[in-house]
Amino acid sequence: MGAQEVFRTESLSVRYGGLVALDAVSITVRPGELAGLIGPNGAGKTTFIDAVTGFTPTTGRVLLGERELQRLPAHKRVSSGISRTFQSLELFEDLSIRENVLVSTEESSWLAPLREFVVPRRGDKVRKVREVLELVGLDGVEDAYPPDLSLAERKLVCVARALATDPSLLLLDEPAAGLDSDASLELGAQLRKVADSGVSILLVDHDMDLVLEFCESLSVLNFGKLIATGPTAEVRNDEAVLTAYLGADDADDDLIALEVGL
Numbered sequence: 001m002g003a004q005e006v007f008r009t010e011s012l013s014v015r016y017g018g019l020v021a022l023d024a025v026s027i028t029v030r031p032g033e034l035a036g037l038i039g040p041n042g043a044g045k046t047t048f049i050d051a052v053t054g055f056t057p058t059t060g061r062v063l064l065g066e067r068e069l070q071r072l073p074a075h076k077r078v079s080s081g082i083s084r085t086f087q088s089l090e091l092f093e094d095l096s097i098r099e100n101v102l103v104s105t106e107e108s109s110w111l112a113p114l115r116e117f118v119v120p121r122r123g124d125k126v127r128k129v130r131e132v133l134e135l136v137g138l139d140g141v142e143d144a145y146p147p148d149l150s151l152a153e154r155k156l157v158c159v160a161r162a163l164a165t166d167p168s169l170l171l172l173d174e175p176a177a178g179l180d181s182d183a184s185l186e187l188g189a190q191l192r193k194v195a196d197s198g199v200s201i202l203l204v205d206h207d208m209d210l211v212l213e214f215c216e217s218l219s220v221l222n223f224g225k226l227i228a229t230g231p232t233a234e235v236r237n238d239e240a241v242l243t244a245y246l247g248a249d250d251a252d253d254d255l256i257a258l259e260v261g262l
């Protein structure tokens with residue numbers, strides 16, 4: 001892998017029966033980059049995240065640094081440095097924010113309780129929770145519960161929880177869904193800070209203002225195929241991208257947003 005890349009897929013493909021949901025997709029992400037992955041509904045964006053994180057069977061290669069991950073189960077990919085969030089908020093409502101984030105610092109090994117007994121690490125973990133909450137701009141919320149927070153804050157807790165595993169690549173599946181445009185832009189600014197701290201981010205989102213404003217590079221999927229990838233300024237003017245969005249019959253909010261953004 002080149003020095004300018006931290007993450008790369010090569011010809012990553014996913015089939016669901018007769019449907020090719022992802023067709024030989026090759027994407028790279030650079031260190032500290034906030035990269036965007038966009039595409040119309042059903043284009044294969046979540047499938048790409050599932051494929052990279054080991055949630056669905058694939059062909060092709062997934063590389064993080066020099067390490068090949070495509071044959072590893074999902075939990076080993078996490079310990080190798082890939083972390084993700086899900087489209088739905090996956091917070092435990094009756095656990096405090098501290099406990100919600102602590103969950104992802106727990107080791108999956110059966111030896112973990114023994115190790116914890118010999119060398120207790122709860123203090124380190126609590127410090128880690130504070131550190132990742134600060135990184136997403138949520139200082140002092142550890143003792144609150146998810147219902148006490150705004151939707152935007154709860155989404156940032158999900159990002160913090162993904163950060164608590166010390167990933168070198170963070171995959172975010174539509175973190176701005178349901179946020180108004182101001183909250184979405186605030187989220188983008190916060191993600192920019194996370195990327196600046198050295199964590200590379202691949203951001204899947206429908207919010208075109210968000211990706212055009214904050215992402216340094218964009219990859220565009222359509223019907224499972226990668227139709228463009230490169231610096232945002234180039235991809236936003238790409239002919240195939242304009243056709244995929246503006247040529248679509250279904251002019252829903254996302255497409256209108258891209259049209260306005262373009």
Ligand SMILES: Nc1ncnc2c1ncn2[C@@H]1O[C@H](COP(=O)(O)OP(=O)(O)OP(=O)(O)O)[C@@H](O)[C@H]1O
Pocket residue numbers: 016019021039040041042043044045046047048
């Ligand atoms: N588990 C599955 N089994 C069968 N087909 C699936 C499965 N998951 C996704 N698909 C199909 O694969 C295609 C890609 O879906 P995917 O959810 O990856 O798209 P997306 O770009 O994330 O869409 P959206 O923007 O609506 O979230 C769609 O045609 C979808 O119906």
